[in-house]
Amino acid sequence: MPGRLLSSLVRAAPSSTPIEGVKSQNPPLFPPHYSFEPPANPKAKSQESLVMDAFKRHSIGSRHHSDKKSPKAEPQKAATMNMQVESPPILFYNSPQVSSGALFSGQLKLDVKEPHLTVESFDMRLLAIVITKKPVAPHCSECSTKISEIHKWEFLKAPVSLRYGEHTFPFSHLLPGHLPATTHGVLASLDYYLDAVATTSTGEKLTYKRNLDVKRAIFPGSDKHSIRIFPPTNLTASVVLPPVVHPIGDFPLEMRLSGIVLNKADSQTRWRLRKLNWRIEEIQKFVSPACSKHASKVGGEGKGILHEDVHVIGSDEVKTGWKTDFEQGNIDVEFRAACDMALKPLCDMESPNGMEVKHNLVVEMVVAEEWAPLKKLNQATPTGAARVLRTQFHLIVTERAGMGISWDEEQPPVYEDVPASPPTYVDDYDGALNDDAETLNL
Ligand SMILES: [Zn+2]
Known part of the structure; x- marks a missing residue:
């Protein structure tokens, strides 16, 4: 169940809290496994392909790949999607308990290839994908992969008709500072992915996926x-x-x-x-x-x-x-x-x-x-x-803090001053005007 992990991922975690998974000693947990060499990965699949496999296995991804039977060139899509990230690389400062998080913002671009395209729904999700290298049941994908939704942007509240050309949809979110950083370990990996889906009136799904690297820098104190x-x-x-x-x-x-x-x-x-x-x-x-x-x-x-x-x-x-x-x-x-x-x-x-x-x-x-x-x-x-x-x-091994300025210490402008909706993109719409597209989620 993807939802279960989500609740445990996004919960603030004081270090004294016992891990949910190991609360009970009955039956006894297997003895921990020690090794002094990273275990060899016999399949040696890249992290990217592991994550894409996870997408495919789960309903989250599989619906994007429906009816893809022929290896022939795909018919031209009604629109293509791209993303421009405007915020700096995601870097949380300090420990999960005190970090103020990091701002993530940019624009999704929908390039319509037809004279008119009606989009029924358009949303994007930020997903955390945890893949364990030692699943409880060796070949069970449900055991090995947990996908949880960290955030969802809904760009449309009602269907819109878009003209030929590029349409931009700004998005922004303050990623909470307690999220663990992207980590590719020998026992498990944690990745963050953006998964955008636009559904047209003909039922066509236009998709866009992108990896989001999340890092953490603990500020150095005194020696x-x-x-x-x-x-x-x-x-x-x-x-x-x-x-x-x-x-x-x-x-x-x-x-x-x-x-x-x-x-x-x-x-x-x-x-x-x-x-x-x-x-x-x-x-x-x-x-x-x-x-x-x-x-x-x-x-x-x-x-x-x-x-x-x-x-x-x-x-x-x-x-x-x-x-x-x-x-x-x-x-x-x-x-x-x-x-x-x-x-x-x-x-x-x-x-x-x-x-x-x-x-x-x-x-x-x-x-x-x-x-x-x-x-x-x-x-x-x-x-x-x-x-x-x-x-x-x-x-303590941590990323370098770089400039060392977190978003809440940057002034001006302060976050609240950012206009709720940039004025430029609303004009792009043909039909029902909709300026409720994702604004700033505090
Ligand atoms: Zn299983």
Whole structure:
């Protein structure tokens, strides 16, 4: 049922709310699946073709493809449709809980090829299409695809007769900031599509589809300072990380390892850094839903199977560049880390339907113990003892904020000042004048 997901998608989702799909433990959920490699996609279909398949399978799309039996050239349509998007690319600022959303506006253009064309109805829908790569029933399209309507523009309230030539229909909508961003993960994908349909008096359906890429940028705050201890040693790592990082480009990490020296009556033991590695782990989760036919497989309607995938999207060894100060008892190191673009890093996201992407930076150090008499500190001998120090930090991976101005901070003009209906296009109509075509939906 497309409607069910819609309600869960558009609901504001405080992070403490339990995921609808995993509320019940009866029957127990399957154990989460872990893997360190993105699962290979045997069919290797493009995201675009997956989405188009979804359109075809669902009634939303299938009616546009009726009676298309012949591969021959199609008869000329009564009109063609095109779109001009006027708003900037959709970029939500900050977290779903506080984002003010993004304005989406443009014009649909209907180019009439006949002397007169009567259009009975004309509307456009913004759809969210979620495709899971691990459906509850392996070959069930209802299990694997959820289409939900985010918004609908109705351009006509009554039939209109349009003359030969181009007619424009302006549209605008404030996309709510809690919508999750477009995400193509290894367990599931989320896409947004615009689907416009004009129905003529002869029953012909003129259609237009377009992908809408939705992004999110979390504003950077101040640097994050963290302290980690490594019992039973006296070692302490104090780390400075940027508040957010991006899929493209590197970022700095500063670390001070203290407590490396332990002085006794006439000797000293101390830790020397031998090896330093870092890696960025991407943790993807998705709750695969079941269609009504297969709900019994997961213990009833509204439940699902939680899948989890953890894989590395960047790693390296830091070979040089640390400074060891045995007098102060510190090791200072500064290095740059980055996501590997070849491993297709995703931005953080969280959706009420159970789709989630998060990241951790894991730092591993190997320290070796040395012993030296206090009188001859430069004649240290390795004791043979060594330790692996492993620690991790939550990393927020997000889009760059660009100009960093959300629509509600832009002044002037303020949103309310935009005229409800641009005056130019109404003149294009032959018949029943209709200036109620989608105005601004606040
Ligand atoms: Zn199913």
